[in-house]
Amino acid sequence: MFRVAKATFVRNTLVMLRAYPWSFVIGHILAGVYTVLFAYFAYHYVFAGQLDSRFQHLAGTADYLSYAILGGAFYAFAVSTLMNVSRSLITELREGTLEAVLLTPSLRRGYFLGNVAQQVMRTVFEFSIIVLIGALFGLNLVHTHLWSAIAVWILSTGAFFCQALVLGSLMLRFRDTYITQNTLFVIMAFVSGVTFPTPYLPEWLQPLGAIMPLSPALDAFRQCVIQGKPLVAVAPQLLHMAVLSLAYLVIGMWGMRRMEKRVVESIFA
């Protein structure tokens, strides 16, 4: 399995460096930076630093800039992970290599592991740059509980990977990446508490946020970074994330297997 993972990792890195020079990487970084800029402008220039009285209670902090900047950075990280993993099979289909991938006796787990490892390298790079720029615009990292923040980050990668399997099967089902992925991303940005705490939303919309792994992941990450809480303190969010991951994993594995069969039947038959 690890040989397959390593081979996929090396191949994907070569593809990223040679064929699509940085366009997705720069795109994700810029998307995060724009969220940072919007938060900064709104907070300083339009609202002169005055927050709603309920914000501190709902967000657990009065530091709006750190809240919104971490939201933007983490959202960019989630989008990047979801895109890189879910698009992998349909990209093979478009480039004509899917047949070769399906014909080899390599384990699909190894293939996806390689994909994840390669994209982790990318997202670490993207995330660090967004956080660095965020720090220039008012992100406060002084209280960060570093190890728990890293642990939450790693666990979130796992959760997004599971969600990406479901997204990937939907993409193969509809033979489309553009509409499927962007519909999910605009909904995620709306209901997961990226730029505002979810309790501001109407009650009937809040369950939609609860089925996105981004909501508990972002909540836990903010608590570790802004309030410096240890990993134990965010156990409820981690449990929430674990339950969602398991559900997405089961649906995603089933979906991928079904779609692979469907693709093979419709294309190569």
Next chain:
Amino acid sequence: MKQLTALLWAEIQKEHRHSFHSKMVYFSLLIWPAIMFVTAYYSFAPFRTGADSPLARFLSAEQLPLFLLTGYLGYIFFWCLVQSAWQMSFERQAGTMEMIFISPVNRLAFLYGRSLSSLVEGVWLFFCFTLLALLFVGGMHPSGWWAIPLAFFVLLVSAIVWGGFLSVLFLFSRDASFLYTVLDEPMLIFSGVRLPPLAFPLWAKAISFCFPLTYALQLVRGLLMEGAPLSALAPELALLASVLLLLVLVTVVLLKKAEKHMKETGNMVMY
């Protein structure tokens, strides 16, 4: 003229067949813009928005939904054209661009025809949504019955000119998705879609004046929200007109350069 109309009609039919082959197109027509608008509205929830809040320096809290609605309507007009220009790279990949440029068709007519058709196809649904929402939101102070068609006309013309300009820019680049990222979101931040540009620091104001959407939105909001008479808006109208004229001139020059460049390098087809 007859040839131009025929060309325009052909482009419209082609674009229609290209984008309306499945029902999924309604996601980008209505669902995305509507969710983006609601997200933008809730992004202001963490801030204090009373009558004595700092926001009142620029607009009243009751006008916020209307401000955002007009902002997003303008943005969707322009965004449609960024998207259409980006899809121009597909013509390149598919090899149809070469065929178009070999034919004796008027290049500018092709560019603006393409912009017009994708604009009308792209905005009608969100436009209806906005009109309905405007009725429910309330707080509108149009300058007169003519203000609504004039606002629509201002958005339409400025978006088409912007679309033609972008399509030419995209002719120069093979990695068009990158240009898409660079041009799309800055427009959302700096053009006053979500935040009033008056509040920006000087350097951000300078960037915002590079986008024609900034001028168009100023006019549209003046017409629909402030009830300003036409005479008061004349300087802004003249400013927008001169910016658009400049853009058309730049488009013509760049189009000639792009065609010459493509003929020299032979890269009219993707690879």
